[in-house]
Amino acid sequence: MIRTFLSASLAALLAVAAPASAQDTQPDRPTYGPRLEGYDYPFPVRTYGFTSQRQPMEMTHMDVAPTGPANGRTAVLLHGKNFCAATWAPTIRVLAQAGFRVIAVDQIGFCKASKPAAYQFSLPQLATNTKGLLDSLNIDRAVIVGHSMGGMLAARFAIQHPDAIEHLVLVNPIGLEDWQAEGVPYAPLDAAYANERRTTFDSIKAYQQKVYYDGQWRPEYDEPVAMLAGMYAGPGGDAVAWNQAQTSDMIFTQPIAHEFARIAAPTTLVIGGTDRTAPGANRASPEVQARLGQYPALGRRTAEAIPDATLVDFPDLGHAPQTQDPDRFHAALLKALN
Numbered sequence: 158m159i160r161t162f163l164s165a166s167l168a169a170l171l172a173v174a175a176p177a178s179a180q181d182t183q184p185d186r187p188t189y190g191p192r193l194e195g196y197d198y199p200f201p202v203r204t205y206g207f208t209s210q211r212q213p214m215e216m217t218h219m220d221v222a223p224t225g226p227a228n229g230r231t232a233v234l235l236h237g238k239n240f241c242a243a244t245w246a247p248t249i250r251v252l253a254q255a256g257f258r259v260i261a262v263d264q265i266g267f268c269k270a271s272k273p274a275a276y277q278f279s280l281p282q283l284a285t286n287t288k289g290l291l292d293s294l295n296i297d298r299a300v301i302v303g304h305s306m307g308g309m310l311a312a313r314f315a316i317q318h319p320d321a322i323e324h325l326v327l328v329n330p331i332g333l334e335d336w337q338a339e340g341v342p343y344a345p346l347d348a349a350y351a352n353e354r355r356t357t358f359d360s361i362k363a364y365q366q367k368v369y370y371d372g373q374w375r376p377e378y379d380e381p382v383a384m385l386a387g388m389y390a391g392p393g394g395d396a397v398a399w400n401q402a403q404t405s406d407m408i409f410t411q412p413i414a415h416e417f418a419r420i421a422a423p424t425t426l427v428i429g430g431t432d433r434t435a436p437g438a439n440r441a442s443p444e445v446q447a448r449l450g451q452y453p454a455l456g457r458r459t460a461e462a463i464p465d466a467t468l469v470d471f472p473d474l475g476h477a478p479q480t481q482d483p484d485r486f487h488a489a490l491l492k493a494l495n
Contacts, residue, residue, distance in 0.1 A: 186358055186383060191393020192217075193269045196384055199246040200261075202269055205290045209265070210276060216290055217269040218242065221249050221259040228256035230323070231296050232494075235287070235314075236261075237305025237331075238404060239361065240477075241268035244381045248302075248479055251487045255494075260294065262287060264310070266400035272393065273400070278407040280313040288318050297321065300494060301422075304328040305434070305476065306404070309413050316419045324494060325424040328486075329432050329476050333455040335412040340445040341437040349405050353398035358386035368450070369476035371431035378480065408436055417462035424466040425493040428456035429474035429481070469493065 189195045200219040207214055219242055232252045234245045242261035249259045263270040264283050287310070291299065300323050303311025308330020315325045337343065344352075361382045366374045388397045435450035453472070460468035469489045471478050479486040 186390070187387050188391040189384070189387040190391055191272045191388065191396045193241070193384070193388060195391075196243075196387065198243045198269070200249065205293055207286070207289055207293075209282070209286065210273075212273065212275075213271075214265055214273065214286070215271045216265060216286060217263040218290065219249065219259075219261045220294065221253050221261070223253050223256045223258060224250075225254045225256045227258075230257050230494075231299040232257045232259050233287070233291065233296075233299045233301050234259065234261040235301065235303040235307030235311050236263065236267065237307050237477075238267075238401075238408065239365070239385060240305065240307075240381060241384065243268070243384070244480075247483050248487065248490070251483075251491070255491055257300070260291070260296070260299070262290065266404055268388075272396040274396065276400075276403070278400075278403045280310055280407065280411050280413070281317060283310055284314040284317045287314060288321060291321065298323045300324045300326065302326040302328065302490075303330060304479065305331055306408060308332070309408065312413050312417065312420060315422050315424075316416060319421050322422045325420065325422040326427065326490065326493060327424065327459075328427045328479060329429050329434070329452065330426075331408065331434055331436060332413040333452075333459050334435070334449065335414050336409060336435060336437050336441075336449065338412070339441075339449060341409075341435075341441045341449070343409070344405075344437065344440060346402055346406055349402035350399055353389075353401045353405075354394070356386065356389045356398065356401075358382055361386055365476075368433050368435075370481070371433075371475050375481075381480075405436065414459075417459055418464065420463050420466075422465070424463045425469060425490075426456060426460050426463070426466055427469045427478060427486070427489065428452055428471065429476060429478040430456075430470060430472040431474065432476040434476050467493065 205216045242263045245261045252259045301311045308327040309332035430453045432452040433450040438446045438449045460466045474481045
């Protein structure tokens, strides 16, 4: 079955026809291949082939030309762990209209990119891969916009490749605190994989509703959840779950919070204040859980740690302000970049 990333209005219309309670138990949800085969992106998908860790790899990306008067600038969009390049579709259109060339990337292990059976995932490795992609496209400097895990990666990219970055935008990045140092127990990879294999549409929705959206849910949130769940339920679900377990381990064991002072690029930190994302917090004691994922305080602390940072605060929004209130988010983004 072919699906595309739905607009909010279309998703809302579909929700009228099929109530959320019915959708939660719908038996014929779409399934996709391990590289999201069967799911159409909103713009043509291009492949960047390279060798990494002694094996051929393919990153995928959308390369969208300006639709408004070109400003000669490039914006690179980095997705979160539970998101894909396609979920940036509204932001791609806004930036292209504002004159940017826009590159939306799928990292190795995610979405339409390769799902390697054996790969040492690290933030420096993914940053290196991303720099290689930009070099292949003859992009020397760019605006880097990272959301969630993509924000954690964008911060590492800014430290690792300072000359390649014009402006850094971190949208509710994870990694603003060191969860292991705060007392969250480590989960072995085998246990993480077993947990990933239990992932369903309902489990993803329940997690995001509680942690990302402060207990709220809107019909337009369903489509990206169905996209992700469709990979887990598809014929390559084992490979998807294994890479997801590996990248969860990467996120947990490679903190970036202690290095924010090394970021030299002008930085805009966009924080939705109701977000409570803290990977692994469910493994911790109630006392530890209570102090994790406090994004209003984490945002202020991080803005103070980055030498040239501006904090954009949305107290009433959660983990994905670009989805919850796209007009407000895009206005703030364009203001920061202009």
